[in-house]
Amino acid sequence: xxxxxxxxxxxxxxxxxxxxxxxxxxxxxxxxxxxxxxxxxxxxxxxxxxxxxxxxxxxxxxxxxxxxxxxxxxxxxxxxxxxxxxxxxxxxxxxxxxxxxxxxxxxxxxxxxx
Amino acid sequence: xxxxxxxxxxxxxxxxxxxxxxxxxxxxxxxxxxxxxxxxxxxxxxxxxxxxxxxxxxxxxxxxxxxxxxxxxxxxxxxxxxxxxxxxxxxxxxxxxxxxxxxxxxxxxxxxxxxxxxxxxxxxxxxxxxxxxxxxxxxxxxxxxxxxxxxxxxxxxxxxxxxxxxxxxxxxxxxxxxxxxxxxxxxxxxxxxxxxxxxxxxxxxxxxxxxxxxxxxxxxxxxxxxxxxxxxxxxxxxxxxxxxxxxxxxxxxxxxxxxxxxxxxxxxxxxxxxxxxxxxxxxxxxxxxxxxxxxxxxxxxxxxxxxxxxxxxxxxxxxxxxxxxxxxxxxxxxxxxxxxxxxxxxxxxxxxxxxxxxxxxxxxxxxxxxxxxxxxxxxxxxxxxxxxxxxxxxxxxxxxxxxxxxxxxxxxxxxxxxxxxxxxxxxxxxxxxxxxxxxxxxxxxxxxxxxxxxxxxxxxxxxxxxxxxxxxxxxxxxxxxxxxxxxxxxxxxxxxxxxxxxxxxxxxxxxxxxxxxxxxxxxxxxxxxxxxxxxxxxxxxxxxxxxxxxxxxxxxxxxxxxxxxxxxxxxxxxxxxxxxxxxxxxxxxxxxxxxxxxxxxxxxxxxxxxxxxxxxxxxxxxxxxxxxxxxxxxxxxxxxxxxxxxxxxxxxxxxxxxxxxxxxxxxxxxxxxxxxxxxxxxxxxxxxxxxxxxxxxxxxxxxxxxxxxxxxxxxxxxxxxxxxxxxxxxxxxxxxxxxxxxxxxxxxxxxxxxxxxxxxxxxxxxxxxxxxxxxxxxxxxxxxxxxxxxxxxxxxxxxxxxxxxxxxxx
Numbered sequence: 001x002x003x004x005x006x007x008x009x010x011x012x013x014x015x016x017x018x019x020x021x022x023x024x025x026x027x028x029x030x031x032x033x034x035x036x037x038x039x040x041x042x043x044x045x046x047x048x049x050x051x052x053x054x055x056x057x058x059x060x061x062x063x064x065x066x067x068x069x070x071x072x073x074x075x076x077x078x079x080x081x082x083x084x085x086x087x088x089x090x091x092x093x094x095x096x097x098x099x100x101x102x103x104x105x106x107x108x109x110x111x112x113x114x
Numbered sequence: 115x116x117x118x119x120x121x122x123x124x125x126x127x128x129x130x131x132x133x134x135x136x137x138x139x140x141x142x143x144x145x146x147x148x149x150x151x152x153x154x155x156x157x158x159x160x161x162x163x164x165x166x167x168x169x170x171x172x173x174x175x176x177x178x179x180x181x182x183x184x185x186x187x188x189x190x191x192x193x194x195x196x197x198x199x200x201x202x203x204x205x206x207x208x209x210x211x212x213x214x215x216x217x218x219x220x221x222x223x224x225x226x227x228x229x230x231x232x233x234x235x236x237x238x239x240x241x242x243x244x245x246x247x248x249x250x251x252x253x254x255x256x257x258x259x260x261x262x263x264x265x266x267x268x269x270x271x272x273x274x275x276x277x278x279x280x281x282x283x284x285x286x287x288x289x290x291x292x293x294x295x296x297x298x299x300x301x302x303x304x305x306x307x308x309x310x311x312x313x314x315x316x317x318x319x320x321x322x323x324x325x326x327x328x329x330x331x332x333x334x335x336x337x338x339x340x341x342x343x344x345x346x347x348x349x350x351x352x353x354x355x356x357x358x359x360x361x362x363x364x365x366x367x368x369x370x371x372x373x374x375x376x377x378x379x380x381x382x383x384x385x386x387x388x389x390x391x392x393x394x395x396x397x398x399x400x401x402x403x404x405x406x407x408x409x410x411x412x413x414x415x416x417x418x419x420x421x422x423x424x425x426x427x428x429x430x431x432x433x434x435x436x437x438x439x440x441x442x443x444x445x446x447x448x449x450x451x452x453x454x455x456x457x458x459x460x461x462x463x464x465x466x467x468x469x470x471x472x473x474x475x476x477x478x479x480x481x482x483x484x485x486x487x488x489x490x491x492x493x494x495x496x497x498x499x500x501x502x503x504x505x506x507x508x509x510x511x512x513x514x515x516x517x518x519x520x521x522x523x524x525x526x527x528x529x530x531x532x533x534x535x536x537x538x539x540x541x542x543x544x545x546x547x548x549x550x551x552x553x554x555x556x557x558x559x560x561x562x563x564x565x566x567x568x569x570x571x572x573x574x575x576x577x578x579x580x581x582x583x584x585x586x587x588x589x590x591x592x593x594x595x596x597x598x599x600x601x602x603x604x605x606x607x608x609x610x611x612x613x614x615x616x617x618x619x620x621x622x623x624x625x626x627x628x629x630x631x632x633x634x635x636x637x638x639x640x641x642x643x644x645x646x647x648x649x650x651x652x653x654x655x656x657x658x659x660x661x662x663x664x665x666x667x668x669x670x671x672x673x674x675x676x677x678x679x680x681x682x683x684x685x686x687x688x689x690x691x692x693x694x695x696x697x698x699x700x701x702x703x704x705x706x707x708x709x710x711x712x713x714x715x716x717x718x719x720x721x722x723x724x725x726x727x728x729x730x731x732x733x734x735x736x737x738x739x740x741x742x743x744x745x746x747x748x749x750x751x752x753x754x755x756x757x758x759x760x761x762x763x764x765x766x767x768x769x770x771x772x773x774x775x776x777x778x779x780x781x782x783x784x785x786x787x788x789x790x791x792x793x794x795x796x797x798x799x800x801x802x803x804x805x806x807x808x809x810x811x812x813x814x815x816x817x818x819x820x821x822x823x824x825x826x827x828x829x830x831x832x833x834x835x836x837x838x839x840x841x842x843x844x845x846x847x848x849x850x851x852x853x854x855x856x857x858x859x860x861x862x863x864x865x866x867x868x869x870x871x872x873x874x875x876x877x878x879x880x881x882x883x884x885x886x887x888x889x890x891x892x893x894x895x896x897x898x899x900x901x902x903x904x905x906x907x908x909x910x911x912x913x914x915x916x917x918x919x920x921x922x923x924x
Contacts, residue, residue: 025916061657
């Protein structure tokens with residue numbers, strides 16, 4: 001994927017995602033969680049915690065972090081890196097908002113299997 | 115030979131451009147100035163002081179008739195331009211054509227009108243010009259006038275404050291969760307809302323306008339949630355969009371605005387544009403600073419001098435007397451960005467700086483904005499702040515030493531604020547005792563009774579002592595709620611009540627939270643405390659709940675959910691069992707299991723199937739069993755006197771009554787009950803949170819049992835004679851627990867802390883028992899609703915928002 005010509009897919013309206021919440025996007029290689037922070041920034045992460053596979057999309061969103069609902073691992077949504085004493089990382093994909101629409105990088109389509 | 119210059123629009127941008135141009139080259143152009151308004155250029159930013167009565171129109175005129183006359187400007191005020199004819203190079207006005215060599219479009223912006231019924235009624239205005247301002251003044255000065263402002267942004271709030279100062283009763287309806295959400299974060303938005311409410315303005319956030327009501331003239335505003343606000347005037351201030359119609363008609367290139375290059379030139383080399391109507395590098399402009407820069411550039415371009423427009427950072431200040439807020443730069447969180455937050459609850463101040471690398475990139479301030487321009491300078495200049503980082507937030511005058519004080523919230527409490535709820539002891543009484551020589555907690559307890567009963571206010575009493583005694587007092591170490599705050603759970607609960615805090619941002623601000631949005635530990639706790647203490651005022655925040663409560667099902671290790679319909683008292687019917695079996699078949703439920711709480715669990719249901727299966731079970735008359743909630747779970751019963759040869763009372767019937775009384779209530783942790791029909795105790799009532807054992811002479815109620823990680827027998831609370839008394843005692847006891855326990859403590863842990871004797875006293879006092887019962891029922895009037903019926907209605911939200919499985923990778 002050439003970063004200079006990043007392509008975007010419109011996946012829906014920003015208002016379809018609750019503030020401090022997430023919605024899922026299905027792909028051929030599993031689900032991607034698209035988060036909306038309180039400040040309306042959006043993030044796209046693989047919807048699988050590297051610990052025991054918990055759905056991160058169901059976690060509590062605080063600031064730009066999300067806490068996994070199963071065993072409370074905390075991830076920085078900018079980098080996908082686990083915080084604190086836990087070691088691990090989830091895949092992240094470029095996402096942005098343009099005129100109220102959420103755009104996801106096409107990189108999400110050809111990521112390697114998680 | 116002079117060139118003909120025609121300018122469409124006499125606003126602040128074109129006014130500044132003409133000043134620059136005519137000062138530098140007074141004889142280069144014959145200028146014709148069109149303006150739709152019947153007047154020349156005035157300082158539109160100052161309309162708010164005119165509205166509030168702090169200034170007059172005459173004081174805000176920038177260019178008067180003499181100014182135009184001296185410079186030979188041909189004024190065509192009050193005349194709309196109908197067309198630009200680019201072939202013949204003429205501008206067509208209502209009163210005739212004017213030829214141009216160079217043309218400037220400065221049509222500004224038009225207010226956005228939300229498309230609701232009644233928007234064209236007389237009495238509905240926007241807030242753009244002097245006519246709007248005068249209309250608002252005329253209504254506001256009438257006695258008893260009601261005004262509604264739709265839009266809680268900069269303009270809407272200035273309109274609201276102005277009309278309020280003129281005497282109107284003003285309500286602001288805002289669609290977002292907090293005011294000025296584009297310029298402020300939730301904490302600063304909360305402080306602003308509080309300040310405006312204090313001066314008598316009603317603020318309704320998360321409010322969507324459904325219709326404007328009225329026959330011949332506006333009478334009221336109706337919101338989607340059914341609220342109606344009476345209105346003699348409605349001001350729509352929901353936003354502006356560039357006014358580009360004349361440019362579009364002339365086939366100039368337009369996007370959101372009239373597209374211009376760095377020289378403010380449109381797609382026609384002889385036509386220029388500036389101000390709020392332009393779009394430069396995909397950006398449009400609403401604040402005055404960049405417009406003045408554009409004016410300078412365009413004046414140079416028209417004199418054939420080189421110049422290029424470069425947009426700069428802008429800062430916002432609200433022009434409402436008495437509300438000091440400031441925001442500049444980019445204050446969203448982001449990768450590699452760090453926040454420095456300073457909250458001073460005592461003085462109602464909030465400052466937040468956003469740092470990226472070694473630079474300050476944004477600032478939000480409320481309360482004390484004196485340092486705003488200094489911070490703004492650092493942002494604009496990209497100053498390296500590494501060396502002053504530690505003390506940056508204290509501003510340029512920092513003299514060393516000052517640190518945010520965790521005791522500030524307690525120090526700021528007035529003497530009459532209640533600290534100990536059990537014994538009604540206020541702060542002043544504790545301070546007096548301490549000053550009188552009570553320098554230990556035991557002495558304070560002995561003299562004032564503060565923290566002498568349930569003990570949950572101990573932390574606060576110690577803080578009052580520390581504030582009074584200064585450095586001489588060492589409090590007991592009691593761990594804070596989480597890393598976001600220095601307060602304990604007990605302190606937070608008490609302060610929520612003492613200070614009347616009714617939202618999560620309010621708690622975080624007033625109690626000096628150290629993080630921006632809390633964490634997964636404190637947010638659910640705060641959400642519970644607020645809904646338990648203010649059932650009528652607080653709106654449950656779904657996003658602050660754990661997944662199980664948010665999705666009304668227990669999440670399983672594979673991400674599926676369990677569905678458990680309520681079976682009142684463990685009693686079911688063939689019809690219900692058929693409906694459950696049908697649902698299990700229809701949704702291919704992998705496991706159907708009988709639970710320990712006498713009901714049936716459907717395990718392994720996919721999230722997107724939840725609304726449909728709920729809806730099917732609803733149709734069969736069943737509701738959610740709340741098998742996932744920090745709330746009432748089950749009431750286990752034995753068959754009792756109806757069938758059992760030993761039964762003394764109708765334990766099944768009583769269990770059903772109790773479950774119907776308590777279901778839907780939120781509690782600090784889960785609550786399980788059981789009712790046994792005789793002392794043989796087949797329903798295992800003596801290891802429940804609340805257990806009732808029926809005997810010949812009545813009902814023995816015991817509490818604080820456990821059968822989980824800890825195993826513990828219940829302790830006797832009281833004995834009553836009738837079912838009605840059982841219901842009142844149980845509801846009152848649950849309410850006592852709801853009001854006093856820390857979040858996630860089961861009843862047995864809470865009782866161990868406050869003491870069973872204290873609980874007994876609370877329940878034995880009949881007046882107090884009745885009051886607890888009444889408060890419980892008030893909360894039930896709001897929260898006793900079936901979440902299945904509520905959530906199944908919008909099934910769309912439960913499915914993925916997009917399916918890209920068929921999209922090919924490139």
